[in-house]
Amino acid sequence: MIVIQNLEKFIQSTGQSDRQFLSKAGIKPQSLSHWKKGTDPGISNFVSIKNTYKTLNLNWLCTGDGEMTIKKESKVEEPKEEYIHKSNISQKHIELLEYTLQLQKDLIDHLKRELAKT
Numbered sequence: 001m002i003v004i005q006n007l008e009k010f011i012q013s014t015g016q017s018d019r020q021f022l023s024k025a026g027i028k029p030q031s032l033s034h035w036k037k038g039t040d041p042g043i044s045n046f047v048s049i050k051n052t053y054k055t056l057n058l059n060w061l062c063t064g065d066g067e068m069t070i071k072k073e074s075k076v077e078e079p080k081e082e083y084i085h086k087s088n089i090s091q092k093h094i095e096l097l098e099y100t101l102q103l104q105k106d107l108i109d110h111l112k113r114e115l116a117k118t
Contacts, residue, residue, distance in 0.1 A: 002062070002096070006060065010053070010056060011032075018032050043103060047110045057069055063093070
């Protein structure tokens with residue numbers, strides 16, 4: 001699963017062990033091994049990871065497209081020409097983009113709820 005492979009790359013880029021990385025995000029250390037075996041990581045874990053590692057690019061995490069990290073104040077990029085024509089996009093790519101979008105929407109909803117609590 002590309003998400004787990006990319007997550008492992010990101011963890012490695014932080015210089016932390018899997019255990020340190022997940023613990024810092026408030027996730028059980030054994031979770032990564034479960035995800036590698038096919039268990040769905042769930043949106044809440046991605047929210048925790050994104051809240052902890054704010055520069056992680058969720059689009060890259062889910063699809064491998066773009067840079068691994070984003071600048072805090074990054075601008076939305078114009079779509080590349082290859083993405084403009086649907087005939088050039090595979091169904092799998094569309095599903096990954098939809099999944100990324102859902103992760104981002106869920107993250108926004110979660111952050112709004114957290115903000116409302118304050």
